[in-house]
Every structure is written in C-alpha cells, then in structure tokens.
Amino acid sequence: MIKLNLKILIKKDNQRKEVKKIMVQTESPILHLNPDKLKEETKMKKIDGIRVKINCNRAILHIKGFNYVSLTSSINNEPNLPYLKITNCNDSLQLTNLQIKRLDIENSNLRIIKSFINELNLGISNTFTSTNEELKQKQLKDLTTSIKDSRVKEFRVFIPQQQIEIRKSQLGRLVIEYEVSNLNEIKILQNSIITRFTLSSIINQLIIDNATISHLEFHKQCKIKEFKAQKYSIYNSYNCLPHTIVSKSIDSWKLVMDSAKARDNSSLHALAGFEYMKAKRRKLDTFRYKVFYWLMELICGYGYKPFNTLVTGVIIWANFGLIFCFLTINTEAGLSLPPIQAEGPLKNIYILGYSLYFSVITFTTTGYGDIIPIGPLARSLASIETVLGAILLSIFIFALTGRFGGFR
Structure with a gap:
C-alpha cells in the first residue's frame, strides 16, 4: 500500500506557490506520478512541481516530468523504498531523510540530504539508448548533483554533469563511467569519506578539500585539467600517469608517486619524486632554503x-x-x-x-x-x-x- 501527501505547486512571477494539497493512496506497491495524471485528479490546467511526504514503506515510485520535486519523510518516519526513479526534473529535485535501495535519476538535477542510499545511478538508461551530441551538451550545461550529510554505498555516473558536489557524506564507491565524455567539476568537501573512487572521463576540475579517499583509481582515458587539494588524505592511488593531470602541482605529482609505488615502477617514481621536489622548491619563501634545494636538485636530483x-x-x-x-x-x-x-x-x-x-x-x-x-x-x-x-x-x-x- 502506498500513501503520499502531495502539495501541488505552480510557478507565477518566477516564484513557486502551493495551491493545493491532496493525498494519493493505492493498494499497489508501484506508483507512477506525472503532471498529466495529477491534472486529471485535480482538474488543474498547469502543474509545475510537487512536494511529497511519504508515509509508507516498500513503495516503488516513478516520478516523471515535473520541473520541481521535493520528497521527504513524515515526522518520526524514515521510509524504506526498494526503488525510486525520477525522470526529467528540469529545475530541482531534492530528497530528504529517505532510505532507498536503488535510485535512478534521468536528466534531472539532484540534491540529497540526510539520506541513506544503497545504489545511486545517474543516467543509466543513456547507456542503452543512443544520445546525440546536442543532448550531451545540454546535459553538461544544466545538470548538477549534490549530496550532503548522507551515506551512499554505490554511486555511478553515466552522463555528463556540470557539477558533482559531496559534503559531509560517506560513499562506499563512486564511479565516473566510460560513457561520460566530459564532466566539468567534482568537489569532495567537508570531512567526506570515499572508500573507492574511479575516474574514467575528461574532468575540467577536481577539488578535494578536507576529505579522505581510501582508493583513487584513474583509467587510461581519464584526463583531469586542474587538480586542487588541501587538508586531504588519499591512502592509495592507481594508474595516475604524468599526462593524467594536465595542470601539474605538488599534489598531482604526489598522486603519480603513489601510483608508481602501487605499480612497482621505480623510473616513474623517480620522475614524479623529482618533479614533486621542484614544485616544492618553487613554493619556498626563504632564500637560503631555495639555494639549498637548488643545490640538491643540481647535485643529486633530490635523491632521485x-x-x-x-x-x-x-x-x-x-x-x-x-x-x-x-x-x-x-x-x-x-x-x-x-x-x-x-x-x-x-x-x-x-x-x-x-x-x-x-x-x-x-x-x-x-x-x-x-x-x-x-x-x-x-x-x-x-x-x-x-x-x-x-x-x-x-x-x-x-x-x-x-x-x-x-x-x-
């Protein structure tokens, strides 16, 4: 049995207003929600979005075609949803205080707050349907994903994104799949923890700030144009080659060194270590330290x-x-x-x-x-x-x- 409390929203003067409250109830464990269906039930001509309070467990939901969707649990109730799919939510999609076994998001902006998700897929259906270049560019321009104060066991990205931001969250696995041609920005912030992070596409900017990653893996075709990191811990790095990160820095050469250790490649480790120390010398402020580092570079290549x-x-x-x-x-x-x-x-x-x-x-x-x-x-x-x-x-x-x- 599914029981949902819905607030119907319309958009007027660039602002959303609640105009009606209804309850949707069905004996079936599966429910499809779209604007056309709600227009028939409410006799309304136009519906921009919905706010939903879920009062049930074991519900399978498919929500499609709304510009704005907000799903949250009722007071003292944390719904356990086996499957939730949301398609074509153009403006904003927010999930708060939910437990979801599998969540599929298609062509929608996403914001997850204080939720637990076993499996999260962004654009998985695009791997089975041909998408033209115009659609890909639209997706890259518009789509963003934000995860805050949440836990996600497995997070897989199949389509381009403008931004993926993770704050104060724990992820078991984050995978940017081969199908993603380009991704503008990934941010891992504020005590976030990722056990395994796999990158396969071209990424304009990767930012890690006050976060921990146990295993960071780069596939051969992965290329990161700019890598920024501070107050971070990356315990294991794999397959990070000198050409993987375009804009070289101390942190990027450190990743190459760790990858060389994992591959038991002494030549690559020596190259990365030498470039790492050169980058470190350039950041020194004291003149005598700069002279000492320069002499060590000249005499022994910092030991490499x-x-x-x-x-x-x-x-x-x-x-x-x-x-x-x-x-x-x-x-x-x-x-x-x-x-x-x-x-x-x-x-x-x-x-x-x-x-x-x-x-x-x-x-x-x-x-x-x-x-x-x-x-x-x-x-x-x-x-x-x-x-x-x-x-x-x-x-x-x-x-x-x-x-x-x-x-x-």
Whole structure:
C-alpha cells in the first residue's frame, strides 16, 4: 500500500506557490506520478512541481516530468523504498531523510540530504539508448548533483554533469563511467569519506578539500585539467600517469608517486619524486632554503638522480686536480712529487697525472701519503676536497636509496 501527501505547486512571477494539497493512496506497491495524471485528479490546467511526504514503506515510485520535486519523510518516519526513479526534473529535485535501495535519476538535477542510499545511478538508461551530441551538451550545461550529510554505498555516473558536489557524506564507491565524455567539476568537501573512487572521463576540475579517499583509481582515458587539494588524505592511488593531470602541482605529482609505488615502477617514481621536489622548491619563501634545494636538485636530483652525483664528483675531482697542477708548476707551493725524469711539456704532463692522482685519493679520503700538499693554500684545498668527497659519497648513497629503494 502506498500513501503520499502531495502539495501541488505552480510557478507565477518566477516564484513557486502551493495551491493545493491532496493525498494519493493505492493498494499497489508501484506508483507512477506525472503532471498529466495529477491534472486529471485535480482538474488543474498547469502543474509545475510537487512536494511529497511519504508515509509508507516498500513503495516503488516513478516520478516523471515535473520541473520541481521535493520528497521527504513524515515526522518520526524514515521510509524504506526498494526503488525510486525520477525522470526529467528540469529545475530541482531534492530528497530528504529517505532510505532507498536503488535510485535512478534521468536528466534531472539532484540534491540529497540526510539520506541513506544503497545504489545511486545517474543516467543509466543513456547507456542503452543512443544520445546525440546536442543532448550531451545540454546535459553538461544544466545538470548538477549534490549530496550532503548522507551515506551512499554505490554511486555511478553515466552522463555528463556540470557539477558533482559531496559534503559531509560517506560513499562506499563512486564511479565516473566510460560513457561520460566530459564532466566539468567534482568537489569532495567537508570531512567526506570515499572508500573507492574511479575516474574514467575528461574532468575540467577536481577539488578535494578536507576529505579522505581510501582508493583513487584513474583509467587510461581519464584526463583531469586542474587538480586542487588541501587538508586531504588519499591512502592509495592507481594508474595516475604524468599526462593524467594536465595542470601539474605538488599534489598531482604526489598522486603519480603513489601510483608508481602501487605499480612497482621505480623510473616513474623517480620522475614524479623529482618533479614533486621542484614544485616544492618553487613554493619556498626563504632564500637560503631555495639555494639549498637548488643545490640538491643540481647535485643529486633530490635523491632521485644518482648519475648527477657521479658527474658532480668527476667535475670536483678534475677541477681540484687541475688547480693542484697549476700550483705545482707555477708556484713554490703545490704538491711534493717524486723525482720526474723529464723536461718541458712532458714534465707538465707527468705533474698533471700526479695531481689528478692526488686529487682522487684526497676526494675518496684514501690518503696514501706518498704525495703531500705544500703550503697553506694547497693544504686548505686538500682539506676542502676531502670534506666535499665525504659529503658527496653520503649524497650518492642517499640518491641510490631514493632511486631504487624509495618506491618499495
């Protein structure tokens, strides 16, 4: 048995007014409501919308063709509806304090407040009927969905939307299906929790603010033009590649890093980690921190490019070797070398070889003692090279760990 208290609304001077109250009652568990049916019962010529209070359980409802629909429960009663379908609600559709096993919305704006829904589908029938491009563009322009203070176990989107907004709600699963060609904006806000979030379409803007997502999955064809996030937690990210998010930021590179860990892809993890640290450097305000970060980028790629450390080491070794050679040839200070049985340019080549040899044993802190620096300048340079060698060796080990061990 179905028992509904209806308030009939008309639109006058761009405002909706209640003009009549009726009760709809039927012994059947299934009820179809549309403006034509209510016009016959009420003898009214025009009906813009309805406000409905549901006083029953186990009702199957199909509401179609109203510009405005508001469904709510009666006082101290939370109806349990096995199935509710609403079609072509052009202006506004609001569901408050309802329990619904399955909810199908077709070409309607939707607002859900303080309700529990087991399965929610937006535009599922569009997957079985061909829609032209004009209709798709109209849907993208007009349709919005808002969920607030509610729980939804499974939420699937099959048609384009202007905006999907989730506030203070818990979702077991949110899926943007392959059929959605474009979606303008998704907002996950105010302590909302989503266990599994799957994205498959082109999305202009994804905003996550003070929300938690356990599993965030991107399909290959998914592309997000702008990603904004703050005070958020995403525990697991899958298949987020460098081209998935067009406008790069710290948060987007963090998602790529997490995805690389899940895929056990060390190369992608190193690339994302390097870009993440570069983005972080650009946001620094203090000059000395910027200089430090820039040096780390140059020397070791923030730990993700150990080859850079080797190149830096070779440059330091060669330059100090040349300096020691110059000092030995042109000054009384320099290096104390073994006797050289040669003259002219050949002697200078021998001195260069000894200088490079001394530079490498000093840089690696080996220090055999067969060649020693003479004078304060040479000794200072040798001390500096020793310190640089010890520091660079530590950085090299750190870079190897970051490159090949940090993603595990």
